[in-house]
Amino acid sequence: MSNNPNRTSCARNLTLCANAEQASLYVAEQIAELIQEQQKLGKPAVLGLATGNTPKIVYQELIRMHQHEGLSFHNVVSFNLDEYYPIYPEDDQSYTYFMRKYLFGHIDIQPHNIHIPHADCPADAIAQYCKDYEDKIKAFGGLDLQLLGIGRNGHIGFNEPGSSFESTTRLVDLHPLTRKDAQNDFGTIDKVPHHAISIGIQTITQSKKILLLALGANKSTIISQALKGKISTEVPASILQTLPQVEYVLDRDAAALI
Numbered sequence: 001m002s003n004n005p006n007r008t009s010c011a012r013n014l015t016l017c018a019n020a021e022q023a024s025l026y027v028a029e030q031i032a033e034l035i036q037e038q039q040k041l042g043k044p045a046v047l048g049l050a051t052g053n054t055p056k057i058v059y060q061e062l063i064r065m066h067q068h069e070g071l072s073f074h075n076v077v078s079f080n081l082d083e084y085y086p087i088y089p090e091d092d093q094s095y096t097y098f099m100r101k102y103l104f105g106h107i108d109i110q111p112h113n114i115h116i117p118h119a120d121c122p123a124d125a126i127a128q129y130c131k132d133y134e135d136k137i138k139a140f141g142g143l144d145l146q147l148l149g150i151g152r153n154g155h156i157g158f159n160e161p162g163s164s165f166e167s168t169t170r171l172v173d174l175h176p177l178t179r180k181d182a183q184n185d186f187g188t189i190d191k192v193p194h195h196a197i198s199i200g201i202q203t204i205t206q207s208k209k210i211l212l213l214a215l216g217a218n219k220s221t222i223i224s225q226a227l228k229g230k231i232s233t234e235v236p237a238s239i240l241q242t243l244p245q246v247e248y249v250l251d252r253d254a255a256a257l258i
């Protein structure tokens with residue numbers, strides 16, 4: 001049990017929180033601690049970052065810590081999980097836009113330390129682009145901490161059902177459920193891209209620490225499958241069951257079926 005009455009630590013690296021806010025504040029604390037520990041050592045903190053609804057309160061809290069508690073991001077190197085393809089970084093639906101709006105535009109991260117798959121390169125340059133993205137992560141010694149959400153189909157990043165557990169950064173086809181869930185952001189389903197660039201499952205599983213955050217009742221079914229079901233490429237997040245460095249942080253609604 002933790003000292004915080006809103007939080008319970010359970011077996012299998014499970015942290016259950018009373019609500020989305022508590023879960024998000026807990027994740028933000030973990031990130032801030034890592035950044036500060038690395039600062040004391042004079043080292044970069046290499047963060048794998050996620051987009052979507054799930055990390056929004058986490059980012060809001062990190063901004064608050066920066067503005068009111070002096071948390072600096074000067075040593076942070078970030079790699080985002082994924083980006084639609086094709087899309088321009090300045091498009092409202094791009095993850096470059098998202099990260100600027102919800103985090104980077106409000107903190108002191110150095111612009112040259114931000115990495116997001118800018119998927120506006122021509123089709124014949126994508127394979128090399130993906131290899132370079134992967135090499136850059138390796139050049140920093142890998143990811144110190146990967147923040148993950150989970151898709152309703154079990155995807156992590158845009159590693160959709162069927163993705164190999166050995167996959168690295170690459171161009172992927174988006175699953176129909178992923179496109180449907182993105183419909184609100186794009187207005188109509190036909191405007192949602194069919195492809196994306198995503199870091200791979202292997203890239204994710206090599207992170208030194210992985211925090212999977214799931215919030216809300218619409219994640220309860222997939223969370224139950226991912227944590228308790230068979231390990232299968234049909235539920236990409238199920239591979240995380242095998243990793244000691246994974247911590248699942250769930251609010252009560254997301255944890256309802258486990």
Ligand code: PGA
Nearest residue numbers: 051052053054149150151
């Ligand atoms: P969400 O997406 O945070 O918007 O629910 C999560 C994901 O698809 O990984």
